[in-house]
Amino acid sequence: MMRRFDAIIVGAGQAGPPLAGRLTAAGMTVALIERKLVGGTCVNTGCMPTKTLVASAYAAHLAGRAAEFGVRTGEISIDMPAVAARARKVVMDARTGNETWLEGMAGLTLLRGHARFTGPGTIAVDGEELSAPRIFLNVGGRASVPDMPGVGDVSHLDNTDMVALDTVPEHLVIVGGSYIGLEFAQMYRRFGAAVTVVERSERLIAHEDADVSDAVRAILEDEGVTVRTGANCIAFAAHDGGVAVSVDCSAGEPVVVGSHVLLAVGRRPNTDDLGLDLAGIATDAKGYVIVDDLLQTNVPGIWALGDCNGRGAFTHTAYNDFEIVAANLLDGDDRTLGQRLLGYALYIDPPLGRVGMTETQAEESGRPILVSTRPMTRVGRAIEKGETRGFMKIVADAETQRILGAAILGTGGDEAIHGILDMMNADQPVSALRWAVPIHPTVSELIPTLLLGLEPVAPR
Structure with a gap:
């Protein structure tokens, strides 16, 4: 017997659960299918456990530098089982919280199992067949094993x-x-x-x-x-x-x-065992589901969100996929992938915060550009913390006076980059950020000074 829903979501990563929340709040019946762990890569094997481990590593590193700050400590050692247990607790708390939320969501049926298409609007889960006029794929990705000798x-x-x-x-x-x-x-x-x-x-x-x-x-x-x-x-x-x-x-x-x-x-999408061919869903040579600027596949009524569409490889881009789809379907909005400004970070210590074009990309575009670079040794906050490694760089369009991109490699760089990201999102000229009055002492306070140093660079 066919079970019918208003919508089916395959995968409980970063886009699926909030989409289920919006759809059920709008009065729809929704089936959310997850074959493994609720929360996807971020919660279970990605952002949350790795950044928890990064925090433990930072604590160990800082303890080893304690004498520099006038602090006396004993011998530093690593209790790796305790480090791992802390990371596991962070994961389990987040996963359990997500599961509790979903299990109590009115209008949602949470199914555990492997979903496979049987047609353009039908999906089988462990022998049970479901149908819906709207189907959303949020199946994520996994580590790629390279074809290397041995x-x-x-x-x-x-x-x-x-x-x-x-x-x-x-x-x-x-x-x-x-x-x-x-x-x-x-x-x-x-x-x-x-x-x-x-x-x-x-x-x-x-x-x-x-x-x-x-x-x-x-x-x-x-x-x-x-x-x-x-x-x-x-x-x-x-x-x-x-x-x-x-x-x-x-x-x-x-x-x-x-x-x-x-x-x-690298990573690969979890699309090879979903029966996409039975639904007629197109993928590229690497297995990513091909979507348009509205995240729609080539099959009407089917969308792909998150890592499986190849249009972003981050938790925040997956969540933004949900925001785009929900805004268009439920709010009468007109949001597209083309409006998204990509920012990201590398979480070594100090972290690298990045947004927009690199200097190389800007040069290769052929437009006249302005560039400014300043070392973190010029940042009072970094000096006070004893963390002066790295630098800041900003790239702007000489004609439009708009910021094209920026990099902050330094303490707090993953947070300070958002001041620049926000100005780019707001499509404001360099002068608007130049006259901001940032708080002292912060990493962000060097940004106006950085902008004052913008100088022309010849295009390639």
């Missing part, structure tokens, strides 16, 4: 495995020098592991400007992380000491032996 012959970890570790690896080799890999690199170095980062590109986080990339590398190397870039042929083999990773770099030893190997080379 990768299937050795034991390796992904981000899900890492947040569950309750021991400190003797030597952690991380394949992938981008956001996930670098956060774990610094974190486990501070926990006491030897850490080597292996990156195929010539520099870390290669999509960022070279000065940002170089500064991040220097921060990690200063803490004892070994960085191997230009690894043109990465391969794996079993070794008495764990796993031998062939790196084939232009400099340094050709093989690195690690007790543990973390693969941090």
Whole structure:
């Protein structure tokens, strides 16, 4: 017998549950299907556990610097089971809170199981068939396993495995020098592991400007992380000491032996076992569901939100997908993906806050640009905290006087970047932020000074 609903949501990540809340509040009957863990990647294996671990690593690092602040401590040691237990509690509290909310939501049927399309408007869950005129996919993604020689012959970890570790690896080799890999690199170095980062590109986080990339590398190397870039042929083999990773770099030893190997080379969407072909839903070559600027698929009445659509890889972009869909469907609004201004952060210490274009992207656009850079050694708040690593940079359009992008690599950078992000969202000229009066002492107080230093840069 077919069960009929006004809407079906597949996946209880960051977009699905709030969408269920809006739809049921509008009087609709909704089925929310989740085959694994409510909360998705962010709650269970991503943002929440990793940033909890980052906080523990920061505490360990600061304790080791206590003498610099006139504080005497004893021997510093890491209780990794306690660190891991703290992260698990944060996860469980968040997941339980989400589950309790959903289970008490009037008009919502929460189903546990694997959803598969049987047609454009029908979905089967463990033998039961459901139908609805509106179907929303929020199925997320998972770590990608690269097709590298020997990768299937050795034991390796992904981000899900890492947040569950309750021991400190003797030597952690991380394949992938981008956001996930670098956060774990610094974190486990501070926990006491030897850490080597292996990156195929010539520099870390290669999509960022070279000065940002170089500064991040220097921060990690200063803490004892070994960085191997230009690894043109990465391969794996079993070794008495764990796993031998062939790196084939232009400099340094050709093989690195690690007790543990973390693969941090990207993500893939959870779309390969949903029966999308039976519904006629189009995907790209990587499996991402193709959507338009309203998040609609090529099949009328079916939307895709969050990581599975390839239009954002962050918790906040997934939540914004929900906001766009809900505003258009329920509020009579006209919101699009094209209106979204992307900001994000790299949570090493100090963090990197980013928004908009890089300087390189702005130069390549051919427009006349203005650029200003200032070191964090000019920021009183950073000096007082003893955390002066990093710098600020802002890029603006010389003709329109609009900010094109910014980077703040420094203490509080993940928060201070929002002052710039908000001005860009409001489409205000540089002068509007120039005459702001920020609070002293804060990181943000240097932003007006940064704007005063804008100078022309010749386009490429």
